[in-house]
Amino acid sequence: xxxxxxxxxxxxxxxxxxxxxxxxxxxxxxxxxxxxxxxxxxxxxxxxxxxxxxxxxxxxxxxxxxxxxxxxxxxxxxxxxxxxxxxxxxxxxxxxxxxxxxxxxxxxxxxxxxxxxxxxxxxxxxxxxxxxxxxxxxxxxxxxxxxxxxxxxxxxxxxxxxxxxxxxxxxxxxxxxxxxxxxxxxxxxxxxxxxxxxxxxxxxxxxxxxxxxxxxxxxxxxxxxxxxxxxxxxxxxxxxxxxxxxxxxxxxxxxxxxxxxxxxxxxxxxxxxxxxxxxxxxxxxxxxxxxxxxxxxxxxxxxxxxxxxxxxxxxxxxxxxxxxxxxxxxxxxxxxxxxxxxxxxxxxxxxxxxxxxxxxxxxxxxxxxxxxxxxxxxxxxxxxxxxxxxxxxxxxxxxxxxxxxxxxxxxxxxxxxxxxxxxxxxxxxxxxxxxxxxxxxxxxxxxxxxxxxxxxxxxxxxxxxxxxxxxxxxxxxxxxxxxxxxxxxxxxxxxxxxxxxxxxxxxxxxxxxxxxxxxxxxxxxxxxxxxxxxxxxxxxxxxxxxxxxxxxxxxxxxxxxxxxxxxxxxxxxxxxxxxxxx
Amino acid sequence: xxxxxxxxxxxxxxxxxxxxxxxxxxxxxxxxxxxxxxxxxxxxxxxxxxxxxxxxxxxxxxxxxxxxxxxxxxxxxxxxxxxxxxxxxxxxxxxxxxxxxxxxxxxxxxxxxxxxxxxxxxxxxxxxxxxxxxxxxxxxxxxxxxxxxxxxxxxxxxxxxxxxxxxxxxxxxxxxxxxxxxxxxxxxxxxxxxxxxxxxxxxxxxxxxxxxxxxxxxxxxxxxxxxxxxxxxxxxxxxxxxxxxxxxxxxxxxxxxxxxxxxxxxxxxxxxxxxxxxxxxxxxxxxxxxxxxxxxxxxxxxxxxxxxxxxxxxxxxx
Numbered sequence: 001x002x003x004x005x006x007x008x009x010x011x012x013x014x015x016x017x018x019x020x021x022x023x024x025x026x027x028x029x030x031x032x033x034x035x036x037x038x039x040x041x042x043x044x045x046x047x048x049x050x051x052x053x054x055x056x057x058x059x060x061x062x063x064x065x066x067x068x069x070x071x072x073x074x075x076x077x078x079x080x081x082x083x084x085x086x087x088x089x090x091x092x093x094x095x096x097x098x099x100x101x102x103x104x105x106x107x108x109x110x111x112x113x114x115x116x117x118x119x120x121x122x123x124x125x126x127x128x129x130x131x132x133x134x135x136x137x138x139x140x141x142x143x144x145x146x147x148x149x150x151x152x153x154x155x156x157x158x159x160x161x162x163x164x165x166x167x168x169x170x171x172x173x174x175x176x177x178x179x180x181x182x183x184x185x186x187x188x189x190x191x192x193x194x195x196x197x198x199x200x201x202x203x204x205x206x207x208x209x210x211x212x213x214x215x216x217x218x219x220x221x222x223x224x225x226x227x228x229x230x231x232x233x234x235x236x237x238x239x240x241x242x243x244x245x246x247x248x249x250x251x252x253x254x255x256x257x258x259x260x261x262x263x264x265x266x267x268x269x270x271x272x273x274x275x276x277x278x279x280x281x282x283x284x285x286x287x288x289x290x291x292x293x294x295x296x297x298x299x300x301x302x303x304x305x306x307x308x309x310x311x312x313x314x315x316x317x318x319x320x321x322x323x324x325x326x327x328x329x330x331x332x333x334x335x336x337x338x339x340x341x342x343x344x345x346x347x348x349x350x351x352x353x354x355x356x357x358x359x360x361x362x363x364x365x366x367x368x369x370x371x372x373x374x375x376x377x378x379x380x381x382x383x384x385x386x387x388x389x390x391x392x393x394x395x396x397x398x399x400x401x402x403x404x405x406x407x408x409x410x411x412x413x414x415x416x417x418x419x420x421x422x423x424x425x426x427x428x429x430x431x432x433x434x435x436x437x438x439x440x441x442x443x444x445x446x447x448x449x450x451x452x453x454x455x456x457x458x459x460x461x462x463x464x465x466x467x468x469x470x471x472x473x474x475x476x477x478x479x480x481x482x483x484x485x486x487x488x489x490x491x492x493x494x495x496x497x498x499x500x501x502x503x504x505x506x507x508x509x510x511x512x513x514x515x516x517x518x519x520x521x522x523x524x525x526x527x528x529x530x531x532x533x534x535x536x537x538x539x540x541x542x543x544x545x546x547x548x549x550x551x552x553x554x555x556x557x558x559x560x561x562x563x564x565x566x567x568x569x570x571x572x573x574x575x576x577x578x579x580x581x582x
Numbered sequence: 583x584x585x586x587x588x589x590x591x592x593x594x595x596x597x598x599x600x601x602x603x604x605x606x607x608x609x610x611x612x613x614x615x616x617x618x619x620x621x622x623x624x625x626x627x628x629x630x631x632x633x634x635x636x637x638x639x640x641x642x643x644x645x646x647x648x649x650x651x652x653x654x655x656x657x658x659x660x661x662x663x664x665x666x667x668x669x670x671x672x673x674x675x676x677x678x679x680x681x682x683x684x685x686x687x688x689x690x691x692x693x694x695x696x697x698x699x700x701x702x703x704x705x706x707x708x709x710x711x712x713x714x715x716x717x718x719x720x721x722x723x724x725x726x727x728x729x730x731x732x733x734x735x736x737x738x739x740x741x742x743x744x745x746x747x748x749x750x751x752x753x754x755x756x757x758x759x760x761x762x763x764x765x766x767x768x769x770x771x772x773x774x775x776x777x778x779x780x781x782x783x784x785x786x787x788x789x790x791x792x793x794x795x796x797x798x799x800x801x802x803x804x805x806x807x808x809x810x811x812x813x814x815x816x817x818x819x820x821x822x823x824x825x826x827x828x829x830x831x832x833x834x835x836x837x838x839x840x841x842x843x844x845x846x847x848x849x850x851x852x853x854x855x856x857x858x859x860x861x862x863x864x865x866x867x868x869x870x871x872x873x874x875x876x877x878x879x880x881x882x883x884x885x886x887x888x889x890x891x892x893x894x895x896x897x898x899x900x
Contacts, residue, residue: 201715207796316861386866562869562870567794
């Protein structure tokens with residue numbers, strides 16, 4: 001905390017007095033407003049400040065401030081671009097905000113400072129129409145090139161009924177198809193070099209190796225990848241826009257579908273931010289239930305990755321064994337939650353229901369049988385020499401590069417860096433659990449796989465601890481904003497009855513403020529940045545997903561390898577398209 | 583033998599082979615399912631065996647589409663070549679004493695020549711499809727098959743030295759006392775590996791490589807033309823298995839309680855099973871790794887094998 005203020009003071013001294021320190025937001029991340037002319041030097045200075053550089057651009061996003069009422073003493077602005085930087089040495093975030101005025105404002109790009117700013121700035125441009133000067137290739141990233149308007153602006157409609165029925169007449173279809181044609185010149189690519197003609201190959205949007213609708217355009221010299229351009233957005237469902245329409249409570253099922261392999265873990269990331277805003281402290285039992293379900297989902301997600309990774313490399317059988325084990329996990333999830341992939345189970349201030357009788361038996365059955373299977377998978381896949389030949393020394397990046405590109409999760413730990421948000425910034429009671437952070441040294445595909453396999457063992461340890469130490473108590477916090485609210489006093493007390501009625505019908509009104517959560521999701525750091533304008537819906541929902549920067553890095557780490565290696569790389573990165581596109 | 587007997591043998595062999603190839607659809611899917619903890623096709627007929635009929639019917643009724651951008655005649659020719667060349671190879675295989683379509687003196691060379699022709703189907707199919715994935719698959723297929731042809735041919739030369747004949751009947755007869763798998767173990771291993779590469783089956787299905795090239799050289803094929811590639815692949819497996827049985831495991835030789843043809847088919851089916859087991863268990867190496875294994879490991883090994891066999895044969899004779 002002391003350090004954070006030092007940094008802010010230092011910034012103020014070197015860059016001038018027009019840096020305004022914002023009142024502490026609810027999440028206690030030091031935040032300051034900075035003029036747009038100063039943003040590049042400020043970011044540069046933070047990145048190079050010693051001894052604890054803010055070397056990791058955690059997130060970059062826009063906010064449309066025009067309809068906002070509770071601005072908490074912020075400078076006047078129509079739009080805000082927020083930068084979230086992280087220092088691994090200090091284990092601290094810093095948030096910079098740039099106020100912008102005008103309908104379609106511009107500001108300088110920081111893509112020369114942080115490599116991963118490139119896609120984030122394109123996203124801000126796509127969603128808000130804010131232009132970044134000096135950006136190497138500012139064009140839409142999630143929406144179709146032909147899209148009219150910028151969806152996250154407040155005037156852009158969110159309902160289908162406001163948009164009119166969708167029509168696709170022949171001419172329009174031709175236009176849309178033409179827009180999808182890849183033109184190498186636009187990306188500064190040559191069609192031929194001095195001694196070779198390049199082939200441009202579309203991998204996707206429909207391709208068995210991309211695990212979803214993803215298009216990667218490869219520039220090939222023979223089978224060697226010269227360059228690659230990922231095209232994303234096919235899975236974009238406007239989750240952030242939905243957050244501005246759905247009440248705090250009814251938004252929970254949407255989060256389930258962000259990283260659709262992570263299930264309730266998405267609920268947790270969202271609810272941690274909501275609960276920070278509402279000031280709810282959840283009971284211990286809730287924390288442990290949440291941790292147990294999250295870790296079960298981590299195992300399930302890693303099992304999917306493990307099986308499909310082997311399948312990408314041509315090993316057909318493991319995926320069947322692993323999906324069988326995943327099914328065992330889903331049996332537990334189903335017994336507890338009723339749902340499977342998208343249980344929508346956590347609630348503001350608790351979980352939907354208490355654990356059912358006999359839950360411990362189903363969990364114990366799993367923890368008894370799984371270690372044997374996992375050992376078998378290890379010898380079947382990880383120790384297979386062909387598997388090693390396909391993954392060792394492929395898709396290497398160093399720790400330096402990983403941080404520069406915003407890699408988190410197993411991909412970061414495979415570079416030999418022991419960093420896990422569950423340990424370093426514990427949430428939901430993770431500090432109470434005994435587990436290790438698995439790491440590996442080389443940062444190649446094989447090491448990323450090793451880390452994930454080891455993580456399953458650690459998750460199993462956590463689940464076992466939950467099984468043996470489940471605290472007694474309520475499954476809901478006793479707080480007026482808990483949703484659905486507790487009902488026990490409603491028949492005795494009119495005030496409670498009114499609060500209950502409003503909470504159930506409108507949904508809770510969350511006090512104005514800004515808060516961010518940060519969890520170690522299955523694929524890396526996942527965050528929800530929520531702005532409440534003292535309303536029943538969020539004013540802005542920003543979802544920072546791990547897969548987005550990971551996908552951005554794919555061209556960089558696949559250059560010089562072959563098409564077959566690209567599949568190893570894609571598999572080892574372990575992305576979910578819904579997690580990239582939101 | 584009379585002319586009629588010859589015709590009966592030809593028709594019989596053709597009938598049996600095509601049925602085996604079709605039946606392998608079912609065998610492979612059931613075996614894979616068994617090893618992968620699932621059921622596999624089990625609805626049509628006893629144990630699901632009628633899936634073969636359903637699959638064939640489906641292929642027949644599918645639209646036989648030739649892409650407008652394809653080279654039409656080559657596109658049609660390619661699948662015919664694969665089935666044709668593999669079926670021709672069966673001509674020289676002795677299924678039992680007296681049951682052989684053509685008892686050629688140069689049987690082994692004929693087999694190698696025919697399997698070389700098979701490359702054309704991949705190259706032409708990939709080229710004629712005028713599709714980038716197909717082209718990549720065809721290029722991979724061409725270099726893989728041409729390279730592995732070399733090792734396949736060389737791995738069999740040891741047997742030829744020991745037998746002193748290219749005639750398969752003579753080779754089987756020479757195994758009366760010892761199967762060649764015991765005198766030529768290295769030759770057997772290399773022949774089988776080369777055989778997998780020749781039939782481009784997993785783990786060496788690099789020209790198809792579903793997760794990379796979708797279906798590689800036959801990505802544009804549909805209907806019965808695709809069916810021909812399909813049948814060609816199963817015939818290829820049967821051919822390599824039959825050749826392995828004939829060359830290294832004594833062909834139709836076996837204790838008298840079963841007729842010779844039964845021994846032959848038992849041995850062949852055993853190797854077909856191995857093919858399927860390999861598919862169920864191994865990942866696919868990268869294309870350049872496969873070529874590396876070939877030229878850097880298999881070629882020296884097969885030459886050493888040749889040299890040692892030659893030296894021993896000379897000593898024994900001298």
